[in-house]
Amino acid sequence: MIQSNNLLTINNLTTEVEGSLVLKELYLSVAPGQLHLLLGANGAGKSSLGMTVMGAPNYVVTKGEISFCGQNILTLSPDKRARMGLFLAFQFPYAIPGVSVSTFLREAYRALHGDKLLLKDYQTLQNQALDSVGLDLSFASRSLNDGFSGGERKRLEIAQFVLLRPKLAILDEIDSGLDLDAINKIADLINLTRKLNSEMSIILITHSTKFIDLLNVDQVHLMRDGSIIERGGASLIKKIERSGYE
Amino acid sequence: MSAVEPRLLKKLSDQVMNNTIDRDNLSYAFKAQNGLNRERVQQLWSMKKEPEWMLDLRLKSLEHFERMPMPEWGADLSELDAQNLCYYARPTDKVHTSWDKVPEAIKQRFERLGIPQAERRYLAGVGAQFESELIYKNLHKKWVDQGVIFSDISNAMHEYPELVKKYFGTVIRASDNKFSALNGAVWSGGSFVYVPHGVHIDMPLQAYFRINDEQVGQFERTLIIAEPGSFVHYVEGCSAPKYQSNSLHSAVVEVVALPGSHVRYTTIQNWSNSVYNLVTKRAIAYKNARVEWIDGNFGSKVTMKYPSVVLKESGASGHVMSIAVAGDTQWIDSGAKMIHCASNTSSSIVSKSISQSGGRSSYRGLVKILPGVQNVSASVVCDALLMDQDSRSDTYPTIDVKASENAVVHEASVSKISDAQKFYIQTRAISEQAASAMIVNGFIDPFVQHLPLEYAVEINRLIEMEMEGSVG
Numbered sequence: 223m224i225q226s227n228n229l230l231t232i233n234n235l236t237t238e239v240e241g242s243l244v245l246k247e248l249y250l251s252v253a254p255g256q257l258h259l260l261l262g263a264n265g266a267g268k269s270s271l272g273m274t275v276m277g278a279p280n281y282v283v284t285k286g287e288i289s290f291c292g293q294n295i296l297t298l299s300p301d302k303r304a305r306m307g308l309f310l311a312f313q314f315p316y317a318i319p320g321v322s323v324s325t326f327l328r329e330a331y332r333a334l335h336g337d338k339l340l341l342k343d344y345q346t347l348q349n350q351a352l353d354s355v356g357l358d359l360s361f362a363s364r365s366l367n368d369g370f371s372g373g374e375r376k377r378l379e380i381a382q383f384v385l386l387r388p389k390l391a392i393l394d395e396i397d398s399g400l401d402l403d404a405i406n407k408i409a410d411l412i413n414l415t416r417k418l419n420s421e422m423s424i425i426l427i428t429h430s431t432k433f434i435d436l437l438n439v440d441q442v443h444l445m446r447d448g449s450i451i452e453r454g455g456a457s458l459i460k461k462i463e464r465s466g467y468e
Numbered sequence: 469m470s471a472v473e474p475r476l477l478k479k480l481s482d483q484v485m486n487n488t489i490d491r492d493n494l495s496y497a498f499k500a501q502n503g504l505n506r507e508r509v510q511q512l513w514s515m516k517k518e519p520e521w522m523l524d525l526r527l528k529s530l531e532h533f534e535r536m537p538m539p540e541w542g543a544d545l546s547e548l549d550a551q552n553l554c555y556y557a558r559p560t561d562k563v564h565t566s567w568d569k570v571p572e573a574i575k576q577r578f579e580r581l582g583i584p585q586a587e588r589r590y591l592a593g594v595g596a597q598f599e600s601e602l603i604y605k606n607l608h609k610k611w612v613d614q615g616v617i618f619s620d621i622s623n624a625m626h627e628y629p630e631l632v633k634k635y636f637g638t639v640i641r642a643s644d645n646k647f648s649a650l651n652g653a654v655w656s657g658g659s660f661v662y663v664p665h666g667v668h669i670d671m672p673l674q675a676y677f678r679i680n681d682e683q684v685g686q687f688e689r690t691l692i693i694a695e696p697g698s699f700v701h702y703v704e705g706c707s708a709p710k711y712q713s714n715s716l717h718s719a720v721v722e723v724v725a726l727p728g729s730h731v732r733y734t735t736i737q738n739w740s741n742s743v744y745n746l747v748t749k750r751a752i753a754y755k756n757a758r759v760e761w762i763d764g765n766f767g768s769k770v771t772m773k774y775p776s777v778v779l780k781e782s783g784a785s786g787h788v789m790s791i792a793v794a795g796d797t798q799w800i801d802s803g804a805k806m807i808h809c810a811s812n813t814s815s816s817i818v819s820k821s822i823s824q825s826g827g828r829s830s831y832r833g834l835v836k837i838l839p840g841v842q843n844v845s846a847s848v849v850c851d852a853l854l855m856d857q858d859s860r861s862d863t864y865p866t867i868d869v870k871a872s873e874n875a876v877v878h879e880a881s882v883s884k885i886s887d888a889q890k891f892y893i894q895t896r897a898i899s900e901q902a903a904s905a906m907i908v909n910g911f912i913d914p915f916v917q918h919l920p921l922e923y924a925v926e927i928n929r930l931i932e933m934e935m936e937g938s939v940g
Contacts, residue, residue, distance in 0.1 A: 276895050279887050304897035316892040320910025330896035382896065
């Protein structure tokens with residue numbers, strides 16, 4: 223059953239990685255403009271959901287469907303999904319030696335938004351994105367994530383989120399490795415980005431209640447063993463904080 | 469990048485893409501019969517009106533070639549039929565110094581590669597060789613006036629007989645290996661570069677070699693003499709169209725770097741995959757001289773090439789930076805040799821290889837420190853990138869140290885282009901093919917940074933073309 227007013231609809235999704243089950247009969251719907259929070263213990267399947275939605279090659283869907291913007295995306299390659307407006311901020315972003323941050327960002331921006339911008343206008347956008355996450359502009363000429371600290375990698379993921387303006391962003395533990403100041407800043411940035419792009423949806427994966435408190439959460443999903451076992455509004459957060467992920 | 473005309477790159481890419489169709493028949497001023505024997509060598513010698521000593525050298529080389537067995541190590545040469553090749557084909561009777569005078573049919577081929585345009589823009593001088601002979605040579609007046617010589621060796625042998633005789637065959641003897649012997653017997657064309665004392669040629673000199681016909685051997689001979697305190701950057705590019713049967717490129721390059729000189733030799737070869745590329749390159753570096761080989765190997769059926777530097781006197785340094793890309797049915801066996809004959813010498817080898825679609829690349833290298841030699845620093849870094857399961861990479865490093873008090877460092881790494889890296893790039897809307905090309909370009913970036921700008925751009929383009937069709 224695909225509801226047309228949802229941006230993302232996941233039905234009965236079952237996924238395996240190298241033969242072991244990571245997602246099991248999972249259902250999730252995200253409407254435009256909403257922020258959904260995924261909670262759960264490590265290994266509950268939160269990151270696997272992000273990887274499966276994005277089309278990671280080793281995540282094999284054995285059952286169910288994923289539709290985005292009303293279209294079945296299971297047969298599409300990750301870049302095609304990205305072109306439709308999906309974005310994943312990685313929990314562990316990869317390093318690509320020799321490829322500069324600026325080359326990478328420019329190619330990504332061009333693939334998503336075309337060549338319309340003058341180089342200098344694009345440059346301004348890129349600088350703003352780096353600046354907004356507290357990365358020095360000198361990072362633009364460094365190799366992508368190569369030799370970056372954990373925190374710097376996370377900041378660069380958020381800078382990409384800001385620059386690329388996806389329709390749906392899955393933000394996987396982007397707060398881990400950041401200090402409180404940085405968490406405040408990133409939360410402000412997410413709130414501002416949502417305000418400027420009212421149709422943008424976010425699926426947020428985090429363990430930090432401090433981070434959650436700074437955001438306006440529409441729906442909360444508690445995951446265990448690859449399924450969503452409980453869901454509700456923002457009030458569910460307090461309950462889970464008290465009773466834990468079980 | 470704005471300095472490079474897109475049109476020029478387009479030409480290059482068309483050329484590479486069209487390797488299969490660019491082979492209409494040309495008429496030659498002279499083309500020898502296939503096969504090799506004393507008579508053919510003598511005929512070649514008399515036709516080229518060379519001095520007596522060269523005939524001796526050619527015949528002696530032929531004897532070495534016939535006596536020596538095919539190398540049994542390295543790449544597979546079993547399909548190379550030395551008796552079924554044409555050893556000499558002369559496209560025109562004259563070396564031209566004006567591009568307009570080059571025969572039209574040949575000119576078209578080089579113009580597609582942007583050779584004359586590049587000369588106007590970036591280069592101090594250009595030579596172009598088609599099959600066996602140089603068909604075009606030009607050096608800017610500024611350098612002529614300072615005594616720089618840029619010519620083919622045949623011509624140099626007549627104009628500067630003493631200079632050529634003094635150095636020819638001294639860095640690489642005919643008996644060095646089977647293919648240097650072959651080159652000694654039938655060599656033709658190539659470059660002679662002489663840089664006088666203290667002259668710094670601040671723009672590259674470029675030579676371009678092309679095999680156009682089927683079953684032709686190209687045996688150019690290059691000799692570079694850098695007088696004390698001079699500097700020269702010599703760049704050579706190579707290509708050939710694709711044929712069913714094989715061609716052979718077997719060059720010999722000798723570099724004499726006299727005290728305090730600096731020679732940089734850059735090769736970008738993009739042979740089609742019917743070419744056997746078996747090349748011997750060696751430099752002798754005297755006191756405080758610096759020699760750099762920058763070697764880019766794309767294409768060919770088989771490449772065996774190990775640029776070497778003999779560090780003859782104190783303070784000399786040798787550097788090799790090489791990159792090999794081996795695709796389907798290709799075997800690139802390359803590396804470097806550094807022979808430390810004197811104390812206080814240094815060397816570095818950086819070798820990068822990429823194997824894809826079942827291609828095979830090997831690093832084969834030697835660092836040798838002779839007895840009693842001290843205070844040497846030598847480093848070898850080999851990085852191999854495997855694009856898929858079917859491809860192969862091997863490393864055969866030899867470090868032969870006959871003395872103590874020296875620092876030798878060897879590092880080797882093999883990385884697979886990981887699905888995870890590719891996935892990460894793809895999640896940013898970049899296609900799988902572009903993601904692969906991006907990773908590969910990143911991998912070779914340290915190499916590309918050593919290239920003149922127009923080559924750097926070409927390399928990136930070549931890599932992208934090599935990647936096309938290589939991903940599912």
